[in-house]
Amino acid sequence: MxxxxxxxxxxxxxxxxxxxxxxxxIETARLHKKHIGKVYAGHNGIIGALTEELIDTSxxxxxxxxxxxxxxxxxxxSCRYKLKSIEKNLAExxxxxxxFKAHNIGYFFYNGGGDSADxxxxxxxxxxxxxxxxQAIHIPKTVDNDLPITDNCxxxxxxxxxxxxxxKEASLDVASMCASSTKVFILEVMGRHAGWIAAAGGxxxxxxxxxxxxxxxxxxxxxxxxxxxxxxxxxxxxxxxTIVASxxxxxxxGTFLADAGNVDAFGHKQLGGVAPTLxxxxxxxxxxxxxxxxxxxxxxxxxxIASATDVEQAYAVGKAAVEMAxxxxxxxMPAIIRGKGKRYTWSIVEAPLEKVANVERxxxxxxxxxxxxxxxxxxxxxxxxxIQGEDYPPYKNGVPDYPTxxxxxxPKKLKKSFRI
Amino acid sequence: MxxxxxxxxxxxxxxxxxxxxxxxxIETARLHKKHIGKVYAGHNGIIGALTEELIDTSxxxxxxxxxxxxxxxxxxxSCRYKLKSIEKNLAExxxxxxxFKAHNIGYFFYNGGGDSADxxxxxxxxxxxxxxxxQAIHIPKTVDNDLPITDNCxxxxxxxxxxxxxxKEASLDVASMCASSTKVFILEVMGRHAGWIAAAGGxxxxxxxxxxxxxxxxxxxxxxxxxxxxxxxxxxxxxxxTIVASxxxxxxxGTFLADAGNVDAFGHKQLGGVAPTLxxxxxxxxxxxxxxxxxxxxxxxxxxIASATDVEQAYAVGKAAVEMAxxxxxxxMPAIIRGKGKRYTWSIVEAPLEKVANVERxxxxxxxxxxxxxxxxxxxxxxxxxIQGEDYPPYKNGVPDYPTxxxxxxPKKLKKSFRI
Numbered sequence: 001m002x003x004x005x006x007x008x009x010x011x012x013x014x015x016x017x018x019x020x021x022x023x024x025x026i027e028t029a030r031l032h033k034k035h036i037g038k039v040y041a042g043h044n045g046i047i048g049a050l051t052e053e054l055i056d057t058s059x060x061x062x063x064x065x066x067x068x069x070x071x072x073x074x075x076x077x078s079c080r081y082k083l084k085s086i087e088k089n090l091a092e093x094x095x096x097x098x099x100f101k102a103h104n105i106g107y108f109f110y111n112g113g114g115d116s117a118d119x120x121x122x123x124x125x126x127x128x129x130x131x132x133x134x135q136a137i138h139i140p141k142t143v144d145n146d147l148p149i150t151d152n153c154x155x156x157x158x159x160x161x162x163x164x165x166x167x168k169e170a171s172l173d174v175a176s177m178c179a180s181s182t183k184v185f186i187l188e189v190m191g192r193h194a195g196w197i198a199a200a201g202g203x204x205x206x207x208x209x210x211x212x213x214x215x216x217x218x219x220x221x222x223x224x225x226x227x228x229x230x231x232x233x234x235x236x237x238x239x240x241x242t243i244v245a246s247x248x249x250x251x252x253x254g255t256f257l258a259d260a261g262n263v264d265a266f267g268h269k270q271l272g273g274v275a276p277t278l279x280x281x282x283x284x285x286x287x288x289x290x291x292x293x294x295x296x297x298x299x300x301x302x303x304x305i306a307s308a309t310d311v312e313q314a315y316a317v318g319k320a321a322v323e324m325a326x327x328x329x330x331x332x333m334p335a336i337i338r339g340k341g342k343r344y345t346w347s348i349v350e351a352p353l354e355k356v357a358n359v360e361r362x363x364x365x366x367x368x369x370x371x372x373x374x375x376x377x378x379x380x381x382x383x384x385x386x387i388q389g390e391d392y393p394p395y396k397n398g399v400p401d402y403p404t405x406x407x408x409x410x411p412k413k414l415k416k417s418f419r420i
Numbered sequence: 421m422x423x424x425x426x427x428x429x430x431x432x433x434x435x436x437x438x439x440x441x442x443x444x445x446i447e448t449a450r451l452h453k454k455h456i457g458k459v460y461a462g463h464n465g466i467i468g469a470l471t472e473e474l475i476d477t478s479x480x481x482x483x484x485x486x487x488x489x490x491x492x493x494x495x496x497x498s499c500r501y502k503l504k505s506i507e508k509n510l511a512e513x514x515x516x517x518x519x520f521k522a523h524n525i526g527y528f529f530y531n532g533g534g535d536s537a538d539x540x541x542x543x544x545x546x547x548x549x550x551x552x553x554x555q556a557i558h559i560p561k562t563v564d565n566d567l568p569i570t571d572n573c574x575x576x577x578x579x580x581x582x583x584x585x586x587x588k589e590a591s592l593d594v595a596s597m598c599a600s601s602t603k604v605f606i607l608e609v610m611g612r613h614a615g616w617i618a619a620a621g622g623x624x625x626x627x628x629x630x631x632x633x634x635x636x637x638x639x640x641x642x643x644x645x646x647x648x649x650x651x652x653x654x655x656x657x658x659x660x661x662t663i664v665a666s667x668x669x670x671x672x673x674g675t676f677l678a679d680a681g682n683v684d685a686f687g688h689k690q691l692g693g694v695a696p697t698l699x700x701x702x703x704x705x706x707x708x709x710x711x712x713x714x715x716x717x718x719x720x721x722x723x724x725i726a727s728a729t730d731v732e733q734a735y736a737v738g739k740a741a742v743e744m745a746x747x748x749x750x751x752x753m754p755a756i757i758r759g760k761g762k763r764y765t766w767s768i769v770e771a772p773l774e775k776v777a778n779v780e781r782x783x784x785x786x787x788x789x790x791x792x793x794x795x796x797x798x799x800x801x802x803x804x805x806x807i808q809g810e811d812y813p814p815y816k817n818g819v820p821d822y823p824t825x826x827x828x829x830x831p832k833k834l835k836k837s838f839r840i
Contacts, residue, residue, distance in 0.1 A: 014596050016589075044599045072589050074596035081600055164819050169436075169492050169721035172822060176434050176494035179464045180501055185717060204819060273696075293716035297605060301589040304725055307818065387818035398727065398807035399584050399624060402592060 003035055004106025006325070007049060008057075009042035010078040010141075011112030011119075015155030016162075016303040017314035018141050019075045021111050023068035024318020025139070026057050030065075035326055040103060040410055044077035046110070046119065050092065050420050052099050052412045059408040067403040069315060070393035072303035075405055081420070083119050086126060093126045095418050100127075100134060102413040107135050107325045111318075113142035113153075117333060118357035124331040135325040138333040138353055139317050143300045145196040148359040149351040150335035152386055154317055155300070157310030160200030161387035162302040163189050163244065166295065168204035171211030171242040174291070178240035184231060184282050185242050186292040187212075188275035190299060192248040195219050195363050197299070200383055201244030202375035211242035213373075216274070218248030219363055220372035222257055227278075228285050230373055235288060245274045304400055308389025313346065320348045344385035423455055424526025426745070427469060428477075429462035430494040430561075431501075431532030431539075435575030436582075436723040437734035438561050439495045441531050443488035444738020445559070446477050450485075455746055460523060460830055464497035466530070466539065470512065470840050472519050472832045479828040487823040489735060490813035492723035495825055501840070503539050506546060513546045515838050520547075520554060522833040527555050527745045531738075533562035533573075537753060538777035544751040555745040558753040558773055559737050563720045565616040568779040569771040570755035572806055574737055575720070577730030580620030581807035582722040583609050583664065583715070588624035590713065591631030591662040598660035604651060604702050605662050606712040607632075608695035610719060612668040615639050615783050617719070620803055621664030622795035631662035633793075636694070638668030639783055640792035642677055647698075648705050650793055655708060665694045724820055728809025733766065740768045764805035 008025050010018055022041070029036040041055040042048030048055070055076050057065070068075055083092055100108070110120040117138045124136035140147050145156035167187055174185045191197040195217030202215055213234040216222065234241035249257045257274045275292035282288055313336055320334035331353045339345030367379035375383070393400040428445050430438055442461070449456045461475040462468030468475070475496050477485070488495055503512055520528070530540040537558045544556035560567050565576035587607055594605045611617040615637030622635055633654040636642065654661035669677045677694045695712035702710055733756055740754035751773045759765030787799035795803070813820040 010596075014593055047600065071592075073592035077596050077599060079597065079600040161818060165724050166718050166722075168819050168822070169723060170717040172491075172493035173434055173717045173721040176430075176497050177499065179497060180467065180499040187718075203817070206817065206819075207824075276693075291716050292714070293718050294712070294714045295718070296711050296713035297590040297593045298586050298607075298713050298715070298718075301593040302586075303589060304585050384817060389818070390812070390815055392810070392812070395810060397623070397626065397804060398581060398809070399588050399626075402588070404627075 003037050005037040005104050006039045006107035006109060007042065007100065007105045008039055008109040009045045009049060009111065010074040010076055011045050011110060011116035012078060012080060013143065013300065014074040014078050015141055015143050015300050016072040016158040016306045017154055017311050018111060019068040019071045019073070020311050020314035021139050021141060021154060021318035022075060023065060024315040025109055025322055026065050028319045028322040032322070032326060036107065036322070037104070040105065041076035043407065043409070045079035045081065046083070047079045047081055047420055048077070049096050049099050050418050052414055054103060054410040055407045056410045059406055064403050064405060069311065070303060070391070071402045072301045076407070082115050083122070086122055093123065096123060097127055097130055097132050098414065101132060103410065106133065107137070109137050109139055109321050111139040111141050113144065114147060114358060114360060117147070117353055121331050121353035121357050124353070135328065135330050137321040137325050137329065138356065139321045140333055140335065143190060143197065144194055146194050146360045146362070148356060148361045151338040151346065152336055154310060154314035156196060157307035157313070157386035158302065159190070159197055159299050160203070160383060161307040162299045162305055163197055163200045163295070164203035164387055165305055167201040167212050167242065167244055170293065171204065174240045174242060181289060182291045183235050183240050183288040184279070184290040185240070186275040186278050186290065187244050188247055188273055188292065188294045189244060191218060191246040193218060193360065195246050198244050198246035199363060199367065199375050199379055200387070202379065203383055203387060209238050212244045213238065213241045214243040215374055216243065216245040216249040217363065217368060217372070218246050218250055220368060221252035222249055224281065228281065231282055232286055243278065245278060247274055249274050303393055306391050307387045308391040309386055311391040316348060324350060423457050425457040425524050426459045426527035426529060427462065427474070427520065427525045428459055428529040429465045429469060429531065430496055430498040431465050431530060431536035432498060433563065433720065434494040434498050435561055435563050435720050436492040436578040436726045437574055437731050438531060439488040439491045439493070440731050440734035441559050441561060441574060441738035442495060443485060444735040445529050445742055446485050448739045448742040452742070452746060456527065457524070460525065461496035463827065463829070465499035465501065466503065467499045467501055467840055468497070469516055469519050470838050472834055474523060474830040475827045476830045479826055484823050484825060489731065490723060490811070491822045492721045496827070502535050503542070506542055513543065516543060517547055517550055517552050518834065521552060523830065526553065527557070529557050529559055529741050531559040531561050533564065534567060534778060534780060537567070537773055541751050541773040541777050544773070555748065555750050557741040557745050557749065558776065559741045560753055560755065563610060563617065564614055566614050566780045566782070567776060568781045569776060571758040571766065572756055574730060574734035576616060577727035577733070577806035578722065579610070579617055579719050580623070580803060581727040582719045582725055583617055583620045584623035584807055585725055586715065587621040587632050587662065587664055591624065594660045594662060601709060602711045603655050603660050603708040604699070604710040605660070606695040606698050606710065607664050608667055608693055608712065608714045609664060611638060611666040613638060613780065615666050618664050618666035619783060619787060619795050619799055620807070622799065623803055623807060629658050632664045633658065633661045634663040635794055636663065636665040636669040637783065637788060637792070638666050638670055640788060641672035642669055644701065648701065651702055652706055663698065665698060667694055669694050723813055726811050727807045728811040729806055731811040736768060744770060
């Protein structure tokens with residue numbers, strides 16, 4: 001096997017552990033210098049490949065690469081850039097192959113969600129068609145936890161832990177003040193299409209009556225009357241009500257709650273968020289004092305409270321991707337498989353990209369309680385192992401010590417630049 | 421010295437470490453059983469004293485009391501209830517003394533901010549006037565960090581650490597995607613009157629150009645043009661712009677930015693928050709894609725990322741309060757004093773309540789940069805020691821293991837109930 005270089009890119013929304021996958025890729029590649037030359041990382045994801053902005057990771061020290069394991073966000077830059085279909089934009093794919101050729105890239109590692117699995121597959125197919133040999137391996141990543149085959153997606157466990165911990169802590173706050181102050185607290189979390197992240201809020205509850213008292217999933221049509229009744233019941237029974245609401249919560253007709261028809265100071269329609277919409281509803285109907293929080297990027301960047309299981313798995317899929325490539329695999333993704341038996345175990349298998357690309361996995365209905373406002377034991381059994389363990393980053397001056405990379409670019413070899 | 425009981429109550433907005441003060445009080449009292457009998461805690465703060473809802477802390481095990489050190493929020497319940505002046509509502513004060521008498525309470529520990537310092541002082545004065553001997557000690561607590569004399573307030577260090585860590589992590593997220601996605605990120609934090617919490621966001625920056633690029637303080641009149649110019653400069657220079665905005669940010673005329681004239685779906689005026697107001701402004705003027713987060717209660721309940729220094733100090737003021745009471749002190753507060761010299765040291769002194777009550781400490785102007793958008797080295801030197809060290813709670817099932825108290829009530833001794 002001739003020695004060839006590798007290309008690694010981060011794609012789409014970043015997570016608390018995507019760099020742990022990068023760490024797995026680079027450290028494993030460094031163990032196989034006989035077969036893998038340099039690992040180039042795309043500056044800002046696949047855009048870096050198109051524009052030939054390749055970060056030479058060999059210029060980063062072993063300790064910097066090791067530190068990626070505890071660093072959130074995309075260290076090499078990520079992007080929201082979906083390649084068009086081959087039919088619509090062949091030039092883009094040809095450019096990629098051209099760049100890969102110029103830099104003798106024989107391994108392509110693409111770290112992202114469903115869209116990037118699709119891109120990865122297409123590149124593999126086109127390379128074959130063009131007679132350019134490349135091993136294209138997709139590395140799963142998404143806080144949305146919506147990829148098929150894999151039992152869970154690296155990135156999800158940590159956002160799940162963040163949401164569970166935050167729900168628990170904020171609810172203790174509300175509980176201690178509710179007799180004379182705030183009675184309803186709403187935490188809005190990510191998940192436009194699937195309620196996995198909102199469901200994780202349910203892990204805050206350990207006993208009957210514990211918060212959260214209501215979870216709103218995109219999968220369950222929002223019913224205002226039922227919702228308000230449940231809020232009132234909870235306040236009467238527990239003194240307060242904690243609500244974890246998915247940003248994708250929607251009415252039966254598909255209208256998002258976030259699209260509440262609010263108008264800002266300039267008279268523009270405002271996507272106000274689910275939380276303030278619910279808060280206004282509660283205030284209007286029940287008169288309770290409320291507070292709400294919108295976690296936004298805090299939830300997916302919260303490496304300080306990452307799940308140790310998630311970190312381990314994120315690293316493992318990066319490592320496995322390199323090992324699969326070295327074994328001559330192509331158009332596959334390392335998928336996490338849960339062992340049978342009561343104790344949680346997991347291993348990694350190969351999943352063919354044809355079966356991964358463009359398939360979205362939703363929450364099963366039996367993960368949601370009959371009334372639509374909570375999670376079942378089945379959901380709890382599934383979710384709980386994913387948030388186990390703490391994997392704290394090192395601190396310096398009271399804040400996490402996240403490394404700064406040099407990001408030295410490989411000299412460009414192509415004459416033509418490429419406009420994206 | 422005859423053996424007498426103690427009463428402890430939590431007051432106002434709770435924090436990540438107010439229970440560490442409770443722990444300091446109860447554990448220290450248990451070491452002095454010769455002089456202090458039971459420690460009763462007010463159920464929901466001072467309301468518990470008025471209604472004779474006294475939690476008998478002797479019914480809680482040593483391990484539960486020890487666990488208070490790592491438990492956020494008010495374990496015994498807190499309240500927003502300000503006693504009126506003695507002239508206006510003597511009956512309330514007389515009731516308190518009556519309850520104290522009935523339960524042989526000789527020590528009154530009141531754990532709160534400026535208002536509770538005032539109440540504590542009044543109770544001490546009235547008790548003296550009524551010939552009922554009591555040692556009234558105020559224990560400082562406030563995330564707002566606005567008490568005088570004490571160098572800082574327990575509760576602040578942890579919210580400061582949360583804001584610094586969150587600002588750093590979310591900014592890494594934005595930085596890694598800004599080339600093709602979000603360019604402006606806004607984190608809204610607490611602090612209606614003083615910018616201490618927003619200032620703490622500045623600790624996320626370790627190097628020139630690091631986020632946050634803009635901090636908005638209530639102390640500095642908001643200037644829209646200057647603000648937008650600064651946002652644009654930051655995006656041009658750094659590729660993105662992180663803004664930490666105090667909820668109390670306001671225009672020159674005192675109008676809060678949060679009061680932006682938004683109207684909700686029901687046509688009601690909505691206090692939309694500073695972050696969405698700023699986001700709309702940025703979008704309108706500069707067209708940048710934005711995201712924003714509202715930390716709300718998450719910030720003050722985030723015991724999972726508490727500052728070790730803060731936890732230690734919160735415990736220490738609780739312990740010192742008991743020791744001061746045993747030394748016969750009255751109408752005082754244990755205050756934290758910073759040692760001179762480069763290395764951060766602190767000790768505890770007595771502060772007379774006359775000098776604490778009703779005095780608000782604002783951020784000095786020289787803590788804010790000349791342009792009004794950042795913190796100075798002076799501020800950094802002051803703030804940095806307060807967020808040092810991590811003091812992680814124990815975890816169970818992936819979430820912090822916070823104890824549930826029994827909250828056994830002491831039998832009531834008074835015939836009359838009291839309506840609050």
